[in-house]
Amino acid sequence: MSEVNVNLETSTSETNTSETIILGGGCFWCIEAVYDEVQGVTDVVSGYAGGHTLNPTYKLVCSETTGHAEVVQIKFDPQQISTAEILQIFFSIHDPTTLNRQGNDIGSSYRSCIFTNSPAQQEAAEQAKLEAAALWERPIVTEIKPLETFYPSEDYHQEYFKQNPGQGYCMMVVAPKVAKFRKTWTSKLKSA
Numbered sequence: 001m002s003e004v005n006v007n008l009e010t011s012t013s014e015t016n017t018s019e020t021i022i023l024g025g026g027c028f029w030c031i032e033a034v035y036d037e038v039q040g041v042t043d044v045v046s047g048y049a050g051g052h053t054l055n056p057t058y059k060l061v062c063s064e065t066t067g068h069a070e071v072v073q074i075k076f077d078p079q080q081i082s083t084a085e086i087l088q089i090f091f092s093i094h095d096p097t098t099l100n101r102q103g104n105d106i107g108s109s110y111r112s113c114i115f116t117n118s119p120a121q122q123e124a125a126e127q128a129k130l131e132a133a134a135l136w137e138r139p140i141v142t143e144i145k146p147l148e149t150f151y152p153s154e155d156y157h158q159e160y161f162k163q164n165p166g167q168g169y170c171m172m173v174v175a176p177k178v179a180k181f182r183k184t185w186t187s188k189l190k191s192a
Contacts, residue, residue: 018042019078021086022049022115022147024071025094026102030174031072033161034093034181039190040080045073046160047152049115050143056151064107071113073150081188083121087114087128089188093181096129097138103173112140115147122146 025031028046035044048056051067061068076086094102096112116122125144133140152158161174182189 017077017079018075019083019121020073020075020117021083021121022047022071022073022117022150023086023090024049024069024111024113024115025090025096026070026105026110026112027169027173028070028072028153028157029160029170030102030177031090031093032159033174033178034089035072035074035086036159036162037178037181037190038076038081038086038089038185039188040078041074041076041086041190043073043075045152046157047071047073047150049147049150050111050113050145058154058157061109062107064109067108068151069109069111069113070153071115071150073152083124084128085188087125088132089181089185090114091128091132091135091140091142092184093177095136096132096140096142097136099141112142114142114144115150116144117147 023031032044032046035041048061048068049071050069053060053066056066056068060066074086094112100108100111102110114125116125129140129142161170164170
């Protein structure tokens, strides 16, 4: 797997139709499945970020020796959905108050994290974290820092929920998160 350095600018090109942010909130299958359904999101790629190991693999990341988190790279059209809305959804679909875990997934690879691509995104992430604090009884532990490098995960992880809806983890963990998103964010669902 080759390194993909994704310091994508918050597209200030002439078209200004694309922005990218990296989010981690536990297993990437869950986050990917939700954002695949968000209006204005044009692409979601599962991967790894935030660590020190070059070209990490799933097996290495699961060993908790790489420093990487399971994340998703979300590409979206800021004319259809704002960074603030992307982040509001993020803080509502996982528990940002548990350090290095989501449910039964335990370890720093499952930490709550936001990797930003610009000072504007960094500011939006900090603001969203402050606003989300009112929704949770415990302090939010979400890590927020500039993205260094994003590594796409192995092909079999991409669109995992869509490809494997009957798999046990998908039925027990991913499907309820997607259902909660659909119920809570009906105005942000893509048209069928």
